[in-house]
Amino acid sequence: MIWFTEYQTPNTGLTVKVKEAKTVKSKYQEILILDTYEYGKMLVLDGAVQTTERDEFIYHEMLAHPALIKHPNPERVLVIGGGDGGTIREVLKHPSVKEAHLCEIDEEVIKISKEYLPTISCELNNPKVQVFVEDGNKFLDERKSYYDVILLDLSDPVGPAEALFKREFYTKVKNALRENGIMAAQTESPFLQELYFKTAVNEIKQVFKYFGTYLAFIPTYPAGMWSFTLASDDVDILKYEESEFDKIKDLKTKYFCDKIYTSLFSIPKFVSDLIK
Amino acid sequence: MIWFTEYQTPNTGLTVKVKEAKTVKSKYQEILILDTYEYGKMLVLDGAVQTTERDEFIYHEMLAHPALIKHPNPERVLVIGGGDGGTIREVLKHPSVKEAHLCEIDEEVIKISKEYLPTISCELNNPKVQVFVEDGNKFLDERKSYYDVILLDLSDPVGPAEALFKREFYTKVKNALRENGIMAAQTESPFLQELYFKTAVNEIKQVFKYFGTYLAFIPTYPAGMWSFTLASDDVDILKYEESEFDKIKDLKTKYFCDKIYTSLFSIPKFVSDLIK
Numbered sequence: 001m002i003w004f005t006e007y008q009t010p011n012t013g014l015t016v017k018v019k020e021a022k023t024v025k026s027k028y029q030e031i032l033i034l035d036t037y038e039y040g041k042m043l044v045l046d047g048a049v050q051t052t053e054r055d056e057f058i059y060h061e062m063l064a065h066p067a068l069i070k071h072p073n074p075e076r077v078l079v080i081g082g083g084d085g086g087t088i089r090e091v092l093k094h095p096s097v098k099e100a101h102l103c104e105i106d107e108e109v110i111k112i113s114k115e116y117l118p119t120i121s122c123e124l125n126n127p128k129v130q131v132f133v134e135d136g137n138k139f140l141d142e143r144k145s146y147y148d149v150i151l152l153d154l155s156d157p158v159g160p161a162e163a164l165f166k167r168e169f170y171t172k173v174k175n176a177l178r179e180n181g182i183m184a185a186q187t188e189s190p191f192l193q194e195l196y197f198k199t200a201v202n203e204i205k206q207v208f209k210y211f212g213t214y215l216a217f218i219p220t221y222p223a224g225m226w227s228f229t230l231a232s233d234d235v236d237i238l239k240y241e242e243s244e245f246d247k248i249k250d251l252k253t254k255y256f257c258d259k260i261y262t263s264l265f266s267i268p269k270f271v272s273d274l275i276k
Numbered sequence: 277m278i279w280f281t282e283y284q285t286p287n288t289g290l291t292v293k294v295k296e297a298k299t300v301k302s303k304y305q306e307i308l309i310l311d312t313y314e315y316g317k318m319l320v321l322d323g324a325v326q327t328t329e330r331d332e333f334i335y336h337e338m339l340a341h342p343a344l345i346k347h348p349n350p351e352r353v354l355v356i357g358g359g360d361g362g363t364i365r366e367v368l369k370h371p372s373v374k375e376a377h378l379c380e381i382d383e384e385v386i387k388i389s390k391e392y393l394p395t396i397s398c399e400l401n402n403p404k405v406q407v408f409v410e411d412g413n414k415f416l417d418e419r420k421s422y423y424d425v426i427l428l429d430l431s432d433p434v435g436p437a438e439a440l441f442k443r444e445f446y447t448k449v450k451n452a453l454r455e456n457g458i459m460a461a462q463t464e465s466p467f468l469q470e471l472y473f474k475t476a477v478n479e480i481k482q483v484f485k486y487f488g489t490y491l492a493f494i495p496t497y498p499a500g501m502w503s504f505t506l507a508s509d510d511v512d513i514l515k516y517e518e519s520e521f522d523k524i525k526d527l528k529t530k531y532f533c534d535k536i537y538t539s540l541f542s543i544p545k546f547v548s549d550l551i552k
Binding site: 005011012014058192219257259265 | 281285286287288289291292293312313314315331334467468491493494495499500501529530531532533535536538539541542543544546548
């Protein structure tokens with residue numbers, strides 16, 4: 001019997017029973033595809049669970065939809081990271097989107113996701129999608145005032161994604177947005193990764209005029225408590241417009257809904273206190 | 277090096293590194309007190325984590341405060357289960373409370389909590405508190421129209437607490453409430469314990485006129501996604517009064533706050549769908 005444990009900190013972890021396991025060493029990281037009894041297929045990068053068939057809908061919906069609903073008319077969207085394709089799949093649920101770019105540094109992640117995670121990667125061949133196998137940091141050097149929405153779908157700030165949680169990088173993201181542009185970033189767990197969380201949100205606050213942090217329940221992520229942060233220089237993130245709710249009605253989702261959107265920024269006291 | 281894993285289902289679990297462990301066999305269950313590196317002291321009953329020093333504030337605040345805020349003037353409160361004393365501690369933060377009764381079946385849980393979990397059990401000797409070592413089911417047979425708020429702080433519906441998740445028991449709870457009485461119950465995880473969750477909420481719906489289900493992030497509970505249900509025959513649970521928010525201002529809490537209260541019933545779509 002095979003068991004896999006992700007040590008979310010040196011002192012606690014998530015343990016899952018495994019049917020089958022496959023490991024690939026890429027140029028950047030160790031990629032593990034597990035077939036688990038509880039969560040279906042699970043993608044693990046350098047020992048950290050990235051996505052599972054059973055709970056991926058929560059992360060991908062909650063990273064993509066708040067930003068795309070908040071933007072009045074998102075046509076050009078960029079996802080940095082997210083080689084599994086789940087975020088792109090959610091982006092394409094918005095009919096206004098004309099171009100969805102994916103910038104993933106590790107080609108192997110894309111290949112493996114296409115082979116083992118078809119329900120997640122299913123839209124990567126959509127004609128609206130263009131995939132760039134590039135370093136997000138370099139990619140943004142060549143894009144100025146282009147995107148309406150940029151989604152940072154990154155692994156933890158250790159390893160390949162480390163530089164992408166810094167002020168310099170968020171400034172590049174800001175410069176790559178055109179008027180009314182909005183960024184959404186996964187900003188780690190406020191419970192088991194307090195320092196990662198605080199640092200990411202504080203760096204974002206230094207760069208953008210408006211911001212708002214929200215949470216979602218993600219069973220296979222540290223503490224099951226995950227954070228995301230929306231930011232913009234033009235759009236007041238915390239203000240709601242009636243028209244945003246019309247767009248939600250037509251979205252096919254399992255977690256995100258009008259109630260979740262209305263109460264997005266209603267977060268527990270200790271989480272607000274961390275980012276005051 | 278000692279590690280402990282709670283198998284939240286046969287196929288997944290929470291793993292923690294342990295400094296010290298002590299086991300006591302009571303008349304009802306196996307009681308384990310672990311001193312863990314990540315979560316501090318941890319109370320485990322029949323293999324299931326009940327509370328930890330680090331994250332207990334979330335469960336106890338979220339079980340107690342919504343009901344006590346919703347009730348216009350809670351004077352008499354009963355906690356069934358909850359031998360660790362954490363819920364009683366939160367109840368006593370409400371100045372209107374004159375009598376707080378605790379009905380716990382297993383005296384050993386109370387003893388061990390007093391010895392090993394002083395920050396949780398700290399109010400059990402408060403003069404407003406009366407402790408009854410009794411079966412909750414029998415206890416309620418003798419109490420009619422007495423309490424303003426009853427809090428069901430129960431372990432999973434297997435073992436000692438099984439009968440306390442059934443319609444017959446919820447009916448006894450209803451009969452033990454006086455006018456404007458409110459019940460709050462922990463109703464399991466909608467993610468890894470879908471059937472427990474659905475069953476508990478559906479039984480409650482059969483018994484009470486008004487109800488409302490809400491969630492909280494509890495890192496050491498299954499999936500980190502936990503549910504609670506408020507119910508009443510007289511108080512419209514989903515309706516808010518201005519005066520409720522005045523009471524929140526004076527509460528000293530770490531998780532619960534006015535924002536959490538306002539958006540209490542804004543739950544993910546798949547969770548609402550389970551209890552439609």
